[in-house]
Amino acid sequence: MFLRQIDLTTALRPLLLPDETLLFVQDSIGLYEGKYKIPHYQNGHAYLTSHRACYVDNEEPRKYSVAISLKEVERVEFYAGFLKSSPKVTFFPKLSKRASLSLRGPNSANISNTASPRTPPARYGSPAHSLSSPTPQVSVKATWICPICSFSNPVPSNFDPSTANIHTPLPPCLACGIKPPLVHVVKATISSMTNRQSAPIAPVPLRPQGPAGNFAPSTSSDNLSDPFATPTYRCPRCTFDNDPALVSCEMCGTSLVAMDRRLDLRDGVNRVESPGPSLGSAPLDHDIIESIKFSFRDGGEKIFHERLKGAMVQRKWLLESAPPVPKPGRNSGTFDDGPYAGSGESLDRNKSVGIAALERRGMELRKTNELVIGNAFEDLEALMTSAKEIIALAEQFASQRNITNGNTTETNALVSQSASALGLVTTKDMLGSGSNSLYLSELSRNLAEFLTDDARGILRKEGGIMSLVDLWAIFNRFRGGVELISPTDFEKAAQLWDKLKLPVRLRKFKSGLLAVQGRDRTDEKTIASLQSWLNSLHSIPPPDKVSWDWTMFGKGVTAQETAEHFGWSVGVATEELEMAEERGVLCREQSFDGLRFWENWIVNLPT
Amino acid sequence: MSTEQNPKPFHFPPHHSFPPFFTLQPTSSTRASQLSSWSALILSYCAHHRLFSLRFPSALALPLFCNEGLGRRLRAGDVKAVLAWMGSAEGGGRVEWVDGGGKKGVGTGTGEGEILGEEGLTGRCWVFWRRAEEWAAVVEEWVERTGQKGVVxxxxxxxEGEGTAGEEFHGMDGELLRRVLGVVVKRGRAQVFGEGDGLGVKFF
Incomplete structure (x- = not known):
């Protein structure tokens, strides 16, 4: 699974994993597998992140979006383009896969073994790779069951059971929010892996028992040298030659079933290597891929390649399993270690109680902060590594300042939370050279994400609709004074929402006011809610005596009443009422006490 | 002749007691529906009370335009617009202003009526709850029925004569009657002679 289906945000951008940052975006990208174009993956955006290279299709982003995990990439090649051929960046998967790939042809056993006779055994013989080499990553469909609420959660796609340790960040349960024990997730992952591996495999007896030539893929070069020897199946872990009928190694108990997958893959090889301008099917289904090319039809390849090289050198994915920055313990010199730190502290805390303890805790906190800040600013490198802590501290200070000033409006809170989302923001230097339209479309997606983020709930707080100017102000404050957006760019980006099929829309009122609202809040829905409200007035006797038959006609409502009822501003209520009137749903009555809107009984004459 | 001659009360349709009915709607589809409702209401009201013409501004006080119970009235400008619409081709030419109309401030198009909206509404207009051609047929049918063909x-x-007391056209304004007879003459079914009040007509 070199290419992996990815999750997208509401704005149809790749959902970034924890700690993942966006490095570069480029549009007009096509994908190749080997020499051949992959159908449906020919026009999209490339998103380079610190962990992945993603392709998001323009037409059907939910269906055709894939990513290459950089940690599975062996090397990257750059092709500058020639005449009509676009520049390309080629990703080669790690050797283990390519080795098995080269074994796939009918005669491939001989070829591969003569070409590099020692490589495959060396790989498989290495215990470090024994667990992860056939499928070093979990299937995206792996799930773990929460032990608290038994909700079935997906295992994060970057979770690797072979390297996971107590410091690996685990997402909490989606339903109850309780973090699972690591062991639990690892177990679930492994079991799903074995399920997946054994699924396509028939029961043991069906495994080919023929001449040893067929069996060469078992990577034993001994078999080659003596083709008529008793067929054996070499354990990848302990190199013990097992009887082919066995499912697991006689010596060490390693599952041998997984190895059979390479036999299946032989069938796939003809299809892959059959000549043709493009492949018959998307390569997501089969695991073995020679190489994936990103074809840059609209430039940007140089920066992409530069940043990609940088990311490959930085290897940020290694940080996932790295322990957090050590914190000084109670006794200087010893370091508390991850989960044990909490228990140690609580033991100590029990010794002192009351105000003294509180003061002491405060003191400790300040000391830690001091240390973190001190370390961070020692040099730039250190600042980069401890960026997360510094941001957390900065936010904490910001919120404290707000509390002391006593002006904690919601917008202020919003701004102070901003730093945590910096990774999501597209800046002009992240994008390919000179493509202003790409900048706008990315900005448009940024905005949509910003608006639809449930954690912030900007639209909800504003009653589901807010003016574009307000949004512009909040968004620029949210960017923290960096890379501010010009009003022109902002309006253009907002106008792209419709084109990009994003979940928010720009609405232009008759007065010319531009407002932002969710796509799901259509005029039809607004009208329906207005109608049901007016309809309900037929059964509620009006407070004052009225001269008309209220059971038949209901009651006229003013914009003021509508605004109160729906929680809109009066301006919005007026616009919505007039919109409904224009659609012929409502009609107006201009009377002494102002403008009232009624259900349109003029057209739908009551009998 | 805006006096009511029918003792039986007119039964107003339900939308006559719907408050927004008395505000001319800005939305075109709603407005079209409203105008045709008003037109139908005015025609049936005039037919009920045998009103051949409406004289303004006194007609504005009719229960037709002013629903006392509801406390709503159709403003003069809106009445003008309604009547103008009724006089237009769209409204079927059911209203025609006496004395040329236009100089009295109401044209035949809805737009013109709206522009002049707030000015005082004066003058008299024919309300053709039957068109002149239809009246001609009714008169001819009466002549036929009563065997007065060839009679002057x-x-x-x-x-006004006693002979027509029960007929629909009884009490018809002289000017309108002359128009009706003009239609009959044009069809070649009658001949008009004489002048002034002594105008005579002979059907054949």
């Missing part, structure tokens, strides 16, 4: 009748006899 004065206009007074037709309009």
């Amino acid at each position: 009748l004065t206009l007074y006899e037709i309009g």
Whole structure:
């Protein structure tokens, strides 16, 4: 699974994993597998992140979006383009896969073994790779069951059971929010892996028992040298030659079933290597891929390649399993270690109680902060590594300042939370050279994400609709004074929402006011809610005596009443009422006490 | 002749007691529906009370335009717009202003009526709850029924005479009657002679 289906945000951008940052975006990208174009993956955006290279299709982003995990990439090649051929960046998967790939042809056993006779055994013989080499990553469909609420959660796609340790960040349960024990997730992952591996495999007896030539893929070069020897199946872990009928190694108990997958893959090889301008099917289904090319039809390849090289050198994915920055313990010199730190502290805390303890805790906190800040600013490198802590501290200070000033409006809170989302923001230097339209479309997606983020709930707080100017102000404050957006760019980006099929829309009122609202809040829905409200007035006797038959006609409502009822501003209520009137749903009555809107009984004459 | 001659009360349709009915709607589809409702209401009201013409501004006080119970009235400008619409081709030419109309401030198009909206509404207009052609047919049918073909009748006899007391056209304004007879003459079914009040007509 070199290419992996990815999750997208509401704005149809790749959902970034924890700690993942966006490095570069480029549009007009096509994908190749080997020499051949992959159908449906020919026009999209490339998103380079610190962990992945993603392709998001323009037409059907939910269906055709894939990513290459950089940690599975062996090397990257750059092709500058020639005449009509676009520049390309080629990703080669790690050797283990390519080795098995080269074994796939009918005669491939001989070829591969003569070409590099020692490589495959060396790989498989290495215990470090024994667990992860056939499928070093979990299937995206792996799930773990929460032990608290038994909700079935997906295992994060970057979770690797072979390297996971107590410091690996685990997402909490989606339903109850309780973090699972690591062991639990690892177990679930492994079991799903074995399920997946054994699924396509028939029961043991069906495994080919023929001449040893067929069996060469078992990577034993001994078999080659003596083709008529008793067929054996070499354990990848302990190199013990097992009887082919066995499912697991006689010596060490390693599952041998997984190895059979390479036999299946032989069938796939003809299809892959059959000549043709493009492949018959998307390569997501089969695991073995020679190489994936990103074809840059609209430039940007140089920066992409530069940043990609940088990311490959930085290897940020290694940080996932790295322990957090050590914190000084109670006794200087010893370091508390991850989960044990909490228990140690609580033991100590029990010794002192009351105000003294509180003061002491405060003191400790300040000391830690001091240390973190001190370390961070020692040099730039250190600042980069401890960026997360510094941001957390900065936010904490910001919120404290707000509390002391006593002006904690919601917008202020919003701004102070901003730093945590910096990774999501597209800046002009992240994008390919000179493509202003790409900048706008990315900005448009940024905005949509910003608006639809449930954690912030900007639209909800504003009653589901807010003016574009307000949004512009909040968004620029949210960017923290960096890379501010010009009003022109902002309006253009907002106008792209419709084109990009994003979940928010720009609405232009008759007065010319531009407002932002969710796509799901259509005029039809607004009208329906207005109608049901007016309809309900037929059964509620009006407070004052009225001269008309209220059971038949209901009651006229003013914009003021509508605004109160729906929680809109009066301006919005007026616009919505007039919109409904224009659609012929409502009609107006201009009377002494102002403008009232009624259900349109003029057209739908009551009998 | 805006006096009511029918003792039976007119039964107003339900939308006459719907408050927004008395505000001319800005939305075109709603407005079209409203105008045709008003037109139908005015025609049936005039037919009920045998009103051949409406004289303004006194007609504005009719229960037709002013629903006392509801406390709503159709403003003069809106009445003008409604009547103008009724006089237009769209409204079927059911209203025609006497004395040329236009100089009295109401044209035949809805737009013109709106522009002049707030000015005082004066003058008299025909309300053709039957068109002149339809009246001609009714008169001819009466002549046929009563066997008066070839007989010379004065206009007074037709309009006010005892012989027509039960007929629909009884009490018809002389001017309108002359128009109706003009239609009959044009069809070649009658001949008008004489002048002034002594105008006579002979059907054949």
